[in-house]
Amino acid sequence: MIAKMSATPEPSSASQRALTTESAQALAQRWCTILALYYFHTQTETRSTDSDGIDLGTPREARAQAIITCGQMLKDSPDAFWGTRPWAVVVTDAKGLILWELSMDGISSPAGLALD
Numbered sequence: 001m002i003a004k005m006s007a008t009p010e011p012s013s014a015s016q017r018a019l020t021t022e023s024a025q026a027l028a029q030r031w032c033t034i035l036a037l038y039y040f041h042t043q044t045e046t047r048s049t050d051s052d053g054i055d056l057g058t059p060r061e062a063r064a065q066a067i068i069t070c071g072q073m074l075k076d077s078p079d080a081f082w083g084t085r086p087w088a089v090v091v092t093d094a095k096g097l098i099l100w101e102l103s104m105d106g107i108s109s110p111a112g113l114a115l116d
Contacts, residue, residue: 034057035055035056035057036055036056036057036059036062036093036094037053037054037055037093037094038053038054038055038056038062038065038091038092038093038099039051039052039053039054039091039092039093040053040054040065040069040089040090040091041089041091041092042069042073042087042088042089042090043087043088043089043090044073044077044080044084044085044087045080045084045085053094059099062091062099062100063091063100065091066089066091066100066102067102069089070087070089070102070104073087073089073104074087074104081104081106082108083106083108086103086104086105087103087104087105088101088103088104089101
């Protein structure tokens with residue numbers, strides 16, 4: 001049996017590199033368009049501006065991160081929360097547009113105040 005030789009020439013290493021570079025650039029461009037930068041600003045007794053932001057893939061992930069941030073704030077300072085102004089997490093995009101805001105307010109009833 002005789003093996004047939006392919007009439008199509010193998011791509012040169014230069015053309016393989018060009019294809020790889022092109023693919024990497026396309027992938028990088030796609031990756032950049034998929035992720036969005038969200039900023040999570042917090043307000044307690046003082047305002048803290050998030051200057052770094054977090055890259056997230058979907059608005060749903062950003063809303064989930066806002067809830068996680070609220071939970072962490074309460075976990076870190078449970079005693080400071082009661083009896084103060086409402087706390088908030090404000091989520092903005094890279095242009096500063098407010099997308100979502102979560103407010104947390106702990107209010108004691110007269111019976112609760114009597115326990116303090």
